[in-house]
Amino acid sequence: MRLPRARGPLTERLVACLQRPPRSHVALARTDGRDAADDALALWILHELHYRGFEDVDDAWEWAPSLMSMRHHLERELEERLRAEYSRSEGSRSGQAGGDEDVVAVLHQLIEADDGPSLADHLLRDGTTEQACQLLRQRSVYHLKEADPTAWVVPRVVGRAKAALMEIQYDEYGAGHHDRVHQDLFAHGLAAAGLSADYGHYVDEARLPILEQNNALSLFGLQRRLRGAALGHFAAFEATSSLPSRTLARALRRLGLPDEMAAYYDEHVEADAAHEQVALRDVCAVLVADEPHLREDVLFGAWACLELEARTARDLLDHWAAA
């Protein structure tokens, strides 16, 4: 992947800077926070240096001290904004009300109370092939690195939670079969559908809520102190996957997309029915038993997953309705 196109003054300077050899001092002015898409893309680029990097960027930039303060600033802005929204949400009130209640029960309540619109339902009922392809292109930003942000959490938890987390990660990475790696199943689906399967290919068209979904996942994964949020997000993601995946597989077949693409979602119906149980009971509940102070962060992470998906869905549905 090459660096994406800049979307504003911040990414213009960042992209220009990264194309030069790494330096310890660069003048990257702070954002004023008024151009959300510019900020989100800048953070996405900075995070991407920790995944697979860019062909046109020297790998030594990854830990360049000159980038760290910019990353810190953008991450703090995102985290503070999400936490403020969470504290105003219904979800946080029910989480706090349930003080000592079993964290699995509270997570279930959060998930059941989620009333965000469903992209899968729309595509099954009245979606078009072009809309389905647009959704796949948007999803490719994350699905081509599916499970990678959560892998960063593994060294930061211990014992039963670590074993259970690895059980799911192992399945995500094909359980020893290179042809079952979930991110590659998605790539095969894209290629069969005539779309690009190249990692990061569609970032230039990634919509703001998609960039923010990705940034939140990377933020939670990269910062050890946010391991509770990372695993709460992970559990909510797994627990809201089986049924929509089934609907989406049907929708893609109805719209004439190739079987390889629908098969990716078939796989998630079955896999995530198991992952959901493990993520809730063996990862989150055990983590909270081991480290009770992380309970609120687990709930915050789960809320962030549901909320950012709801925003993605509303954004795309509005966009399609306006077209």
Place this chain on the structure above:
Amino acid sequence: MAVEEPDVRPAGDGPLRCRPCPGGPLLVRGAAQVQGDDGTWHDTTRPVTAVCRCGASALRPWCDGTHKVLSQRGVNPIE
């Protein structure tokens, strides 16, 4: 609708661990075979597999999350 207690047996001599989830599937860990409606045995191919107990999955013997729809409608046979 009655709760389905899935028939599960170990494949080979590996250890098999099963645990029911409240309101949901039976979680099966270890190499196992699960009996389908027609009596045939299906191999699990995952480190951990969810086996349907509510009887409503479209992917039986595997769970596909449909038990949650039953719970929402108040007709889930599993506690």
